[in-house]
Amino acid sequence: MSTKEEQTLFDASEITVSMGPQHPSTHGVLQVKLKLDGERVIDAECVIGYLHRGVEKLGEAQTYGQFVPTLDRMDYIAAVSNCLGYCEAVEKLLNVTAPPRAQYIRVIMTELNRITSHLLWLGTHAIDLGAVTVFLYCFREREEILKIFENYCGARLTTHMFRIGGTQYEIYDGFQDQVRVFLKDFPKKVDEYETLLTENRIWIGRTRGVGVISAKDAIDMGLTGPSLRGSGVEWDIRKAKPYAAYSDFEFDIPVGEQSDTYDRYMVRLEEMRQSARIVSQAVEKIPDGPLMAKMSKIIKPPIGDIYHSIESPKGELGYYIVSDGSTQAYRTRVRPPSFVNLQSLKRMVAGHMVADVVAIIGTLDIVLGEIDR
């Protein structure tokens, strides 16, 4: 018999739990190594890369046009935003502008996509905190938007909605009506989600004061999107550096006050309403005209580099493209919002309970396809 006592789980003051990559609430293949003292989190370390597909490298091996569909696979929840950012970056490099009609279609589609992204976020966030039903309510509305996407371009998720220089497809007959019908009911549906959550004591208890990050810390961490606005910083690229046709529309930027999960929840809900507002303005005044800018069939940008960023549902989605004058980019670099936002996880979870880790991962609204690329 050995004199050494066997080490058990109870002898150690802290245990290490590997949350993920196969875990129901890490929103994909994220692994979080948690050091726990009982239920309290001492430290959290994110392990990413399980979904790495070399998207940036693919951008250097394919022509500009070929690369666009690949981008849909990054943030697959908001494929339209990915597409828009890249197309606009290349257009800037080419020094062409998409015609107004295409710009309006782009805004409508991107904002509808923002709504689907936030709906999916709300549903999964609520599931993480145990409220399962909201998820299916959200999917009911999301389905309506996906139907519009399907009617427009045939795809629902990885849409490849736009082309460099404009859009390929003309809007279909009845498009405006379908969007109007959706917009008519949608604000009421958002109120419906609110009745289930906003004033629920348990929901407030689970989100108020959880994952607080001050405005200064948020800026230092490079947080963007609703996660930053939840901390009270009014920064939205749609307003700060308007792209597409955003300068034509009126909308507000909702901001939070207490920088916690609850505020970020309220910010995203309000953003859905604001997106609906933008779409309702845009759909009424789609200008006539061509869909594609006049440009050569073969895309060969001049030598140079460009950084262009847009406000994706998750935050600032930036593309940095270096062109060597050939048909393929010399270097493509993506600044994914989820990747940058995720680094604040460690700071946010310190001192919280295991259950809060799930809430905080949810509130950051990450997509692993975008983080790992």
Add this chain to the structure above:
Amino acid sequence: MDFAIDYILIPFIKIFIVFNVVAGVVALLTLAERKVAAWIQVRLGPMRVGPYGILQPLADGLKLMLKEDIVPAGADKWIFTLAPVISLVPAFIVFAVIPFGPADGFTILGHKISYFITDLNIGVLYVLSISSVGIIGIILGGWASNSKYPLLGALRSAAQMVSYEVALGFSIIGVLILAGSLSLVKIVEAQKAAGFWYVFLQPVGFILFFACGIAETNRAPFDLPEAESELVAGFHTEYSGFRFSLYFLAEYASMIVVSCMAVTLFWGGWLRPFPSVHNVVLDFLDAIPLAPLFWFAAKVVVFIYAYLWFRWTWPRYRYDQLMKVGWQWLLPLAMANVIVTAVLVLLLKG
């Protein structure tokens, strides 16, 4: 001969019937859970197996039987095997004292048959003590899995059991003071004598009892030991196949137990509405054969529905909030309820 029939044969038949009915109801409950969830979530739910999916429990059971039975390499094999059984058995044993109807039931061939298996004079204590044993099964299961998520689930379960059982016990005392008996049958008879259900005298007691009951059965919003989104599946993460389903059966059986107890203690058990009022219509309700069983079942269904309704509507409490609710709200309220009841009873009777 009569002795053998009265004390061996009839109880045996009753046990057989109760066991099978409860098992059947549990099976139906798994379907009800899915159907109610579906209706709440604007879906249809199971529709493929049988008309409107009513044979789904059979298909589920068969599937679980055929699943591979996995015992993790580091697990304590004996306890791992035993734990689901420890969880399931108490949930069924409790039904021995649940009064589904009055003592003077009906007569067959000169033998008087009551609507319950036995009337224990310490029925309430028996139910409380036996149903606590079920949670030991959960703790042991989490422990024996030798895995971290189940362990966390088991620890949560232990803490939850300690916090909520106390408040649960206190919430019942008000009823016991009013009824002056621990026998479940006597409690219902006392409600009949009083003329109304005790929920009208003990509303706080009832709310506390039901809240604690939900926590006792590990159901949402107190389903922390399972907490799918945090602990994967909590204490039964490592369980598969039929052992997993034993845990589920235990959970559903405990739900029925808590509902039965709530009905018996607070909602007049087998009594019809307005038990003291007599007129043609209400008396006619009593004349229906098996009326007590009908009223009992109807009330239980309401509570089961409430269980499902809560689960699919509310988010989940966090561990520390659960403790806070238990110790800072439910327990003091339950104690205050006992004191107020006792003082009022003394004043009014004295």
